[in-house]
Amino acid sequence: MLDSILQQHEEISTILLKNNQYERIAQINANTLKTVVAFLKLFKEATNDLESDNSTPSASLPLPWSVKLIEHCQAAMLEPLLSGVADVCASRLEELMGTSNTSALPLHMMYRIATLLTPKMRMLRMLPPDEKDDVVKGAKEIIQKMQFHLGPATAEDEPPPAKKQSTTDRFADWEDDASVASVTVPKPIDDEMAEYLSSRLSDNPDPDSVLQWWKFNKERFPALSKLSRFIFSIPASSAPSERAFSVCGRILEERRTGLGPQSISNILFLHSNIAK
Template identity: 25%
Template sequence: MKPAVDKVKAIVEFFHRSTTATHKLKSTQQQMGMPELKLKQECITRWNSTFHMLKRILESKDAVISTLAVINAPVDPLSHEEWEVLQQACTVLEPFEQVTVEISADSHVTASKMLILCKGLQRVTAEHQTRVTTGKVKELVDALCASMDRKFHRMEYNAVLSETTILDPRFKKLVFNDNRAVDEALQRITAAARSSQPTPLPGNQEGEEAEEDEQKEQQASAVWRFFEERANRDTTRRNPSADVILEVRSYIDEPLCQRSADPLSWWETKAYTYPRLTQVMTRRLCIVATSVPSERIFSKTGQIMNDRRNRISSSKLRHLIFLNANLSVN
C-alpha cells in the first residue's frame, strides 16, 4: 500500500504549500455542495494520523480529483484501483482507530477494557478476510491478524489485565475464554485481599465519637454484658480467610453493571460490603500507560509558544502549560 499512501502524502503536501490550490479546492467543494474540509497531514509519532489523512482525502475525493485536473498540479494522481484500495483500507483500520481513542483516555478506567477490545479487534479484522476484494488490502488484513494472534494469544494470563478485568463490575469473568486464567486471577485477588487490612472510610468525626461513647456505655451496662460476651466469642471463632473467600464469591455473584456505568462509583457504594476487595481494587483499576497525554501537552505547547509569543520566559511557559493541561482535565 506504500505507493498509494505516498501519493496521498504528496497531494496533501502540495495543497498545504500552495495557497492557490487550497482556494481552488475550497471553491470546488462549494460548487459540488460538499463540506469545506481541509486535507490533513500525517504525524510520524501517531499511526492514526495516517488513517485520518486517508479518510479526509476520501471524503473530498471528487473535489480533489477535479482541482488537480483543473490546475494541472505537478503530482501523480491516484488511479481508480488506488482509490478503491484506500477506501477498503480505511474500512479495515476504522476499528483500530476507535480502540486507540478508547484506550488513550486518561479520565476514566481503561485497563479493564483491554481484553475485550483486543478480542473484538481480532474478530472484526478476521471478518474482513472474506470481505476485501483487493490483494493489497488482503495482505494488510493478513498481516494484522497474524500480528494480533502473536501478541494477544496469552493476554488472559497477564496478571494486571486479568485482575483488573475481574475487578471491574461491568465485565468480571464474562470476558475470559480460559477458565484456568480466571481461576489463577481469582487466587491472586483472594491472596491480596487476605493480606490487606480494610481501612475505615472517612465519616463524621463527631458522630463516630458519639458512637464510641455509646458503645462504652453499653459495655459498662450489666444488661448488655451477656450480649457482649457472645459477640466477642463469635468474633474470635471467625476465620479471616473464610471471610475473604465469601467476600470474593459474593462479589462474583453480583449482577453485572451496565457497560456505560462508572466502575469506581460502583465500588464507592459497595465499600462497606466488600471492604477487603475495595482495598485491592484501588491498586488494580487503572488506565493504560500511553504516550498520548504527553503528546497532547506537546501540541498545546506549540500553540502557546508560537511566532507571535516567542519571548515568553521558560518559567511562565511551564506555568501556562501546567494550567492548560490540568484545567482542561477538570
C-alpha cells in the same frame, strides 16, 4: 489521512484531470482505498478510546478492545486484499495481550483484572472459561500478595476495651466478650469473589460509574475494593501523561521559570478539567 483522500477522491481526480495531472492519482483505486479505510476505522476508534484522558478509568478497555480487534482481523483475512496485513495484526495483538509469566509485558494481566473488576463486564464473556479462571486466580493472588484482604485492625493490634463492671457475675460464662464482638472478621477471598460474581447490579446506584460502584460497595467487598483502587489507577496508554508533559512544556517557558511545583500542578489540573 487515507479517509481524507477517500472523501475527496472524486474532487481531486476532477481537478487533476482538468490540469492534465491525473497520473498523480491514477494509481489510487477508489475501491481499494475504501476497503483499507473500512479495515482501519475500528483501529482508529480503539486508539481514541484507549488514549482518552477523561475521568473514566481506562484500564478495563485493553482486553475487550483487543478481543474485538482480533475478531475484526480474523474476519478481514477472508478479503484477499487484507489477508496478509490482517494476519499480522491479529498475531501482534495476541502477542501484546499475552499473560504468561514469561511474557515481556506481564502487566497485561492487570488489564484483564481491571475488566473483571468492571461490574458490567465481570463475567469476562470475551474470554474462554479457562482464561477467565486464570484472571480470577490472578486477582486473588494480588490480593494475597499485597495483603488487601487484611482488615484495618485485629484483636492483636489493639488492646481490648476496659471491661465494664457487672451487677452480677452469676451468668458470666454465657455473656459475650465485648472486645471479641467488636472485631470484624474479614470474609475469605474466595467467598468475597464468589459473592461479587453473583451480585445483582440492579441493587446498586449508577452501575455505569465503576468508581462510584466500588465506593458504594467497599464495605461489602473490602479486599476487592482495595484492589480496584490499585488497578484502576493504571491508564490504558501513556498518551494522557504525554499530553500532560506537552502542556507543562508550554507552561514552563523562559518567562515563567519561577512557578513552583504546586502552582504547576494546579494549572495542569485546571487545564485538564476546564477544557472538558
